[in-house]
Amino acid sequence: MENPSGISGKSTLLRPALAVEVANSLRDLILEGELAGGEKIREKELTERFGVSRTPLREAMKMLSSEGLIELIPNRGAVISQSSTEDLMDAFPVLAALEGLAGAQAAERATDEELAEISRLTRELQAAFDETDRPQYFDINQSIHSAILAASRNAILERTHATLASQVHRARYQANLESARWKRAVIEHAQISEALTERRADDAKRLLHDHMMSKLSSIVRLRDGSEVDGPT
Amino acid sequence: MENPSGISGKSTLLRPALAVEVANSLRDLILEGELAGGEKIREKELTERFGVSRTPLREAMKMLSSEGLIELIPNRGAVISQSSTEDLMDAFPVLAALEGLAGAQAAERATDEELAEISRLTRELQAAFDETDRPQYFDINQSIHSAILAASRNAILERTHATLASQVHRARYQANLESARWKRAVIEHAQISEALTERRADDAKRLLHDHMMSKLSSIVRLRDGSEVDGPT
DNA sequence: AAAAAGAATTATGAATTCAAAATGCATGTC
DNA sequence: GACATGCATTTTGAATTCATAATTCTTTTT
Numbered sequence: 275m276e277n278p279s280g281i282s283g284k285s286t287l288l289r290p291a292l293a294v295e296v297a298n299s300l301r302d303l304i305l306e307g308e309l310a311g312g313e314k315i316r317e318k319e320l321t322e323r324f325g326v327s328r329t330p331l332r333e334a335m336k337m338l339s340s341e342g343l344i345e346l347i348p349n350r351g352a353v354i355s356q357s358s359t360e361d362l363m364d365a366f367p368v369l370a371a372l373e374g375l376a377g378a379q380a381a382e383r384a385t386d387e388e389l390a391e392i393s394r395l396t397r398e399l400q401a402a403f404d405e406t407d408r409p410q411y412f413d414i415n416q417s418i419h420s421a422i423l424a425a426s427r428n429a430i431l432e433r434t435h436a437t438l439a440s441q442v443h444r445a446r447y448q449a450n451l452e453s454a455r456w457k458r459a460v461i462e463h464a465q466i467s468e469a470l471t472e473r474r475a476d477d478a479k480r481l482l483h484d485h486m487m488s489k490l491s492s493i494v495r496l497r498d499g500s501e502v503d504g505p506t
Numbered sequence: 507m508e509n510p511s512g513i514s515g516k517s518t519l520l521r522p523a524l525a526v527e528v529a530n531s532l533r534d535l536i537l538e539g540e541l542a543g544g545e546k547i548r549e550k551e552l553t554e555r556f557g558v559s560r561t562p563l564r565e566a567m568k569m570l571s572s573e574g575l576i577e578l579i580p581n582r583g584a585v586i587s588q589s590s591t592e593d594l595m596d597a598f599p600v601l602a603a604l605e606g607l608a609g610a611q612a613a614e615r616a617t618d619e620e621l622a623e624i625s626r627l628t629r630e631l632q633a634a635f636d637e638t639d640r641p642q643y644f645d646i647n648q649s650i651h652s653a654i655l656a657a658s659r660n661a662i663l664e665r666t667h668a669t670l671a672s673q674v675h676r677a678r679y680q681a682n683l684e685s686a687r688w689k690r691a692v693i694e695h696a697q698i699s700e701a702l703t704e705r706r707a708d709d710a711k712r713l714l715h716d717h718m719m720s721k722l723s724s725i726v727r728l729r730d731g732s733e734v735d736g737p738t
Numbered sequence: 739a740a741a742a743a744g745a746a747t748t749a750t751g752a753a754t755t756c757a758a759a760a761t762g763c764a765t766g767t768c
Numbered sequence: 769g770a771c772a773t774g775c776a777t778t779t780t781g782a783a784t785t786c787a788t789a790a791t792t793c794t795t796t797t798t
Binding site for chain 1: 522523525526543561565566568569571572573574578580591593596597599600603604606607611629660661662665666669670688
Binding site: 548549550560580581582594602 | 749750751
């Protein structure tokens, strides 16, 4: 194989372990939905896609299995994990607890600049809603939640949240598909931003917790209504 | 190498991926303190110890790094992660939130048998305290927390908690070294067990949350007092 | 004798090779 | 025609080999 690093064009200086890069690339493929839940992973296909040998790819797969993104089945490869409705009903209360904690800590620890940024993003969110720009809304929404987690100044919380959030990533896009829920979500975000700005930790905690749980209700309602494509 | 599986004596039937077994063994070594925090991992040493080649060992190491138990440093191996006091101050509020949630869900979902078992373990805990049997106390303590997590009937919560708990495993043994704190912990456990038995979800949540945070206070106090062996 | 430079050794990163299991396909049997 | 059996192919598991980076130990120079 000529180019051992088909991922980044870096020279041979300071490269951060091929397996880790492959893991990142593979994680992105899964989160972007290019590899759908339930899909079987073909080692050969991916090694050709990434331009690496099987060794780093297999190491990357082991990492993602520890993160819960794929499942390893001895002697017959791996499949992309798919979240059943039951999984979501398990995961969201946990995410709600984590985001609630993040809100409380952010209210106490965030810099004024961080709060201003969250406030600005919240206004952008409102704008995206006004223009009915769903993809844009989703992006900004993700940014706000990331910003709050970062502002909590708790690296372990951030990491724990990120790992779990990635496991239910696709489901979160399903929320806000009900227009009533969507409208409600925008209001909730405004309240969250306000509570953070005024550093009301308890309110931020409660609001973020309830916000996440509302998301779950909406997702479950949608799934019960139309079983379009099964579990995601 | 003659015996490719120096870990379990299983024949060639139904073996669950060598890398996974190695990961479990290695995880145990770390949790049991045989490999101390900060220690450098020598691949050769471990391959000889486990009787496997470098490939499955390296895959196992990638898994543990995803779990946060070890840190990979490109081109110079891996070291066992060690938790600084700052890390603990980050981790414990997260653990407290998770255990609080577990308590609430356990109060709602546990079977009567599970609650009876938790109650029984709590009495054993009291006995171990009365006999000043610390190792026994630690074991039972762990069992109770595991039982509550299992009784929450939330697989994702259980998994998230287990991953995080393993990262601060050693620090938890440091708690309860203050006799006043130890005595207090026994009382808290009795209250937790009672709240669960009476299915008071809110109380169970609060009690478990506060119990974990008290543990943190105790640990921090001990660390501030005597800087014996640095971070663990 | 201390410091720097360079060679030898060792450890890690990644591809390849070898082995074993699973899958798919064809043939045969009831 | 459905199902089972055996063979060929494919896929995965793990050891080995090769390459490269880091470390250690000399040697040399000041």
